[in-house]
Amino acid sequence: xxxxxxxxxxxxxxxxxxxxxxxxxxxxxxxxxxxxxxxxxxxxxxxxxxxxxxxxxxxxxxxxxxxxxxxxxxxxxxxxxxxxxxxxxxxxxxxxxxxxxxxxxxxxxxxxxxxxxxxxxxxxxxxxxxxxxxxxxxxxxxxxxxxxxxxxxxxxxxxxxxxxxxxxxxxxxxxxxxxxxxxxxxxxxxxxxxxxxxxxxxxxxxxxxxxxxxxxxxxxxxxxxxxxxxxxxxxxxxxxxxxxxxxxxxxxxxxxxxxxxxxxxxxxxxxxxxxxxxxxxxxxxxxxxxxxxxxxxxxxxx
Amino acid sequence: xxxxxxxxxxxxxxxxxxxxxxxxxxxxxxxxxxxxxxxxxxxxxxxxxxxxxxxxxxxxxxxxxxxxxxxxxxxxxxxxxxxxxxxxxxxxxxxxxxxxxxxxxxxxxxxxxxxxxxxxxxxxxxxxxxxxxxxxxxxxxxxxxxxxxxxxxxxxxxxxxxxxxxxxxxxxxxxxxxx
Numbered sequence: 001x002x003x004x005x006x007x008x009x010x011x012x013x014x015x016x017x018x019x020x021x022x023x024x025x026x027x028x029x030x031x032x033x034x035x036x037x038x039x040x041x042x043x044x045x046x047x048x049x050x051x052x053x054x055x056x057x058x059x060x061x062x063x064x065x066x067x068x069x070x071x072x073x074x075x076x077x078x079x080x081x082x083x084x085x086x087x088x089x090x091x092x093x094x095x096x097x098x099x100x101x102x103x104x105x106x107x108x109x110x111x112x113x114x115x116x117x118x119x120x121x122x123x124x125x126x127x128x129x130x131x132x133x134x135x136x137x138x139x140x141x142x143x144x145x146x147x148x149x150x151x152x153x154x155x156x157x158x159x160x161x162x163x164x165x166x167x168x169x170x171x172x173x174x175x176x177x178x179x180x181x182x183x184x185x186x187x188x189x190x191x192x193x194x195x196x197x198x199x200x201x202x203x204x205x206x207x208x209x210x211x212x213x214x215x216x217x218x219x220x221x222x223x224x225x226x227x228x229x230x231x232x233x234x235x236x237x238x239x240x241x242x243x244x245x246x247x248x249x250x251x252x253x254x255x256x257x258x259x260x261x262x263x264x265x266x267x268x269x270x271x272x273x274x275x276x277x278x279x280x281x282x283x284x285x286x287x288x289x290x291x292x293x294x295x296x297x298x299x300x301x302x
Numbered sequence: 303x304x305x306x307x308x309x310x311x312x313x314x315x316x317x318x319x320x321x322x323x324x325x326x327x328x329x330x331x332x333x334x335x336x337x338x339x340x341x342x343x344x345x346x347x348x349x350x351x352x353x354x355x356x357x358x359x360x361x362x363x364x365x366x367x368x369x370x371x372x373x374x375x376x377x378x379x380x381x382x383x384x385x386x387x388x389x390x391x392x393x394x395x396x397x398x399x400x401x402x403x404x405x406x407x408x409x410x411x412x413x414x415x416x417x418x419x420x421x422x423x424x425x426x427x428x429x430x431x432x433x434x435x436x437x438x439x440x441x442x443x444x445x446x447x448x449x450x451x452x453x454x455x456x457x458x459x460x461x462x463x464x465x466x467x468x469x470x471x472x473x474x475x476x477x478x479x480x481x
Contacts, residue, residue: 050415055435060350068328
């Protein structure tokens with residue numbers, strides 16, 4: 001074996017980690033004086049380091065492709081099941097409310113159509129003028145919008161027919177709200193608005209109910225805690241349940257309504273209020289019988 | 303999944319165990335960086351690097367866990383982030399021109415080698431990565447890549463490495479690797 005081959009073998013052994021300490025010492029002494037060997041050493045070092053870097057990048061790319069927002073802190077089947085329940089219940093609840101609205105809207109439309117249009121005109125005329133957008137054209141658009149929206153028709157009926165108003169108010173706690181649409185001149189803006197209108201962007205009252213809007217953004221964690229038992233904390237879209245929630249299935253019911261989203265925990269046949277809070281507070285059972293019945297209907301229909 | 307199970311799966315080279323860890327501790331680890339002057343991108347980067355360090359150590363089979371995996375990864379994150387902050391601090395105090403010059407030359411050199419690695423083809427690339435980074439034995443490589451025996455894997459690895467050396471040398475003269 002020539003000297004060159006001998007040191008080449010030592011180089012290979014060095015990068016494969018198979019050299020003894022005496023062999024390594026021999027190689028290092030030679031590297032200090034042999035420039036050709038030193039050059040080959042640097043060459044091999046760069047190649048092997050780049051092979052390692054390539055693998056690291058491959059693994060990092062794999063991790064980058066994980067949708068972390070949806071998965072983080074969900075570590076067991078119960079939590080996944082609960083999340084799935086939220087989506088399902090939200091979907092059914094939304095359809096349930098939409099159907100109710102449609103039914104109500106159609107009924108009013110058949111009996112009160114002409115009165116409604118007059119009422120809408122009166123209603124629109126009473127709207128305080130917006131400084132920049134309220135023109136005759138926008139008022140016309142407001143009429144059209146109101147006319148095809150059953151919720152707004154209910155609102156209009158309240159203005160005209162006191163008797164009907166009382167009935168509607170008795171059945172609903174909706175606040176009277178007439179929205180004057182802005183005239184959109186720039187259609188590029190419309191596209192941007194559509195993009196921004198996802199569930200995570202906040203104000204769900206501004207959104208039109210649709211299938212795309214029905215995904216929950218709530219993340220659920222359960223924590224076994226020495227101090228807190230059967231408590232919770234709900235802030236920034238993260239619900240943390242304190243206590244032993246691992247042994248019995250639980251569900252989070254997410255109810256979409258015109259006043260926003262309401263959340264309830266269904267655990268061992270009882271319903272508990274979930275409100276936004278930065279503190280860790282005890283889970284309080286729902287006591288309103290009407291609400292309990294509604295939640296039962298929603299739960300059974302999912 | 304218990305820590306011991308995760309470690310066993312990683313030792314076998316099961317990348318889905320890495321995915322599991324990534325998801326499980328994402329918030330905890332990234333919070334460490336974000337609450338210490340880091341951005342979310344930096345936090346993600348540090349956490350991914352820490353997981354890869356963990357993977358590398360576990361893959362080599364000489365990792366003895368004396369704490370929970372989360373504690374171990376947390377300490378790696380902490381060290382990596384300290385180093386990164388030191389690097390940033392050094393960068394701001396050194397002459398930036400010199401640093402940029404060195405970086406550009408090194409990046410260029412690495413880019414050429416990276417291109418050559420990709421030119422090798424998927425099988426050669428995988429053999430070399432498994433051997434030099436993951437520290438897989440020849441029998442593990444043979445099993446993973448479906449070779450008949452260890453000798454076949456050994457020969458293949460030798461040929462792949464030789465081909466890579468030739469490819470890089472053809473693109474770069476020896477003096478390009480000297481300062």
